[in-house]
Amino acid sequence: MGTKFSSLSKSKKQKQPKERTSKKRHHDRNMSRKQESVALITDHLSDVREKYHIQPKELGHGHYGVVRKCQERESGAWFAIKSIRKKKVGKIDVLKREIDILKEVTHPNIINLHEVYEDEKYLHLVTELCTGGELFDRIIAKTQSKEGHFSEHDAAEIIKEIIEAIAYCHDVKHICHRDLKPENFLFETPDEHSKIKIIDFGLSRHEDTGPTHMMKTKVGTPYYVAPEVLNKEYDKSCDMWSIGVITYILLCGYPPFYGDNDHEIFASVRAAQYDYPSPEWDGISGKAKDFIDHLLKKDPKARLTAANALDHPWFSDLGVVDKSTLPKIKHGGSVNTEFRKYMAMSKLKKAALAHIATHLTNEEVKGLKEVFQAIDVDSSGTLTVEEIKDALANGGFTKNFNAELESIMDSLDVEGHHELNWEDFVSATIDKSTVMQEDKIRMAFHHFDRTNRGSISVKDLAGVFGSEHQAKEVMKDVDFNGDGVISYEEFHAMMEADADK
Structure with a gap:
């Protein structure tokens, strides 16, 4: 278990950009304004700071930019702002596609894009503010707790909300996410039963119509990528494989497919062989394992669709879909x-x-x-x-x-x-x-x-x-x-x- 868990933790660290050398920093400081500027992503340039006060403290950062908290000056409302350094973005069209998708989707379990600003150096995405942290961090916290993992009920609550969002993407908007992983989910609040939101659509795309058309770009993250994506011929069912991996991790704290490097992880994914080792899985129900088994099918056609997954008895047996516990409208x-x-x-x-x-x-x-x-x-x-x-x-x-x-x-x-x-x-x-x-x-x-x-x-x-x-x-x-x-x-x-x- 230790080896599996440490490899999962390492994936988080590998996301961080490498420290730049002093020579590189000196080069960047002397870059001319002309070199810094790139083509417009939106239709005009504007100063986001005129409307928002941006806090200097980072909430998070990645390869392309940082996320901070910001406050709308007139209303006092708080938002999150993701500032992306445009010159670091290799394919501007991909960034435009992500923005278009975020503007298109409206779902309780998908981050809401409030506004987009652009200046000469940065693209700023102003979104709703989620304060509950990443799903990844909660997984790490759970592995360090006495239980070592999420309870089945809590895991089912999280997975059901994820699938509801993906069912909306797949069946209503015909969008394939292509990079579902714990780092791409945020909790709305720190509450233990807070709603969860998909926050990153950087690798997403609309699925072309037609029964034979398949996506062919190899994208995703090693632990969560589906075998057919590695073979560069796949459809939206690759998202359901990723959800199966996430479910497995929530219930035990480590991934079903692992290795000491990407090559070994990909080999494990291609083999699609996994088990439920003791003692971590001894107390997990047969329905939970059956749910995972129906998502981690090597044959994409044999996998549950998002809509069908919502009907799996794992959820109903745990009472996750019991509507009687929900508040009533009293009008x-x-x-x-x-x-x-x-x-x-x-x-x-x-x-x-x-x-x-x-x-x-x-x-x-x-x-x-x-x-x-x-x-x-x-x-x-x-x-x-x-x-x-x-x-x-x-x-x-x-x-x-x-x-x-x-x-x-x-x-x-x-x-x-x-x-x-x-x-x-x-x-x-x-x-x-x-x-x-x-x-x-x-x-x-x-x-x-x-x-x-x-x-x-x-x-x-x-x-x-x-x-x-x-x-x-x-x-x-x-x-x-x-x-x-x-x-x-x-x-x-x-x-x-x-x-x-």
Whole structure:
């Protein structure tokens, strides 16, 4: 066990960049401004420090840059900021792809990208702040504890959330992650049962359509990479192999495939031979081992898909998917009124509420995430009429809400479907006093004021709603003085206006 565990620890250390020589540092200091500059990644340069105060202390660092805590100057809201040295990035297109993917995904178990800034030297990704540390660090802490590993229930809770996020990536967004490992997950808070989030999509890509098309780039991290990736012909099922490896590690503290160097680790992965040695695995259930066995299949076609993995009895036997323990929504007879008010709101106000919803704290959300995930049985990231009606049939809502739910849902038009996503769900159900606070309204205003001019233009709105025509329609509803822009005062009045009017 000692050899296996030490090799896992070493993988963390190998991530760190090598110390540069004094000669190299001298060369860097004398590099000209022209040499430092690289092609634009976004559409314009801006100074992130004008909007955010960035703390000097590092939260973490990697080969390309550092992560720090930052505070939005006007709202006082805290975020994380990842500053990437552009000249260190070999393939700018890969970085652009990661940003595009982060902008595209919206899921409770995926880090939320708040804003992107770019100056001459750095690209700055402003994301939600997660304070619970890496999954890797919790694994190390567990191996040094009396138990030596996570309990089955705690491991199942973590793995279920990971699979829910990957099911959303695979089945809704058709994204293959390609580098799932404990270093790429953060806990939202230090709480023992905190939600977990995928934080890095640097090697991710959209899976091309077509039954015969396979990805061929050898990517990933040795301990977690699937055998077919080493052979450079694979599909999204490689992510499920990685989840199988992570599950194994959570339950015993060391990886199933190991070696003294990358060559030996790859040989072990290719052989796909592993066992459950005593005494670490003596108390682990047969269902847990069966779950792992169905993910660590050498034949990718024999592996569980993400959607099927969520139905494995390991989770239900441990009560991880028992919806009866989740908080109920207590809206009384006002639910239909609140939904109708929400649907009557202007498009800009809906978009603002959706943005605010992604930045609410756990306390402010008060269990709504758990309810949303309980209803979202296919982990699609959206609630359909059928899913909500099934949940209502099992209790938790009033009869009035159940009776009128379908007509309300039919009036929804979220991305062209009769579905409700997480942001709209929160916006339509949460107490409005929680979201209608000055700091949150100002935060939303700055989100739409993309050029930081102190007003929202038609061009800003076109970037949100997809066309200049839509932008002009929205502008007409909110630009009360007709000057062609939306001031903060007009935006604030829109947010506080009665939706029934």
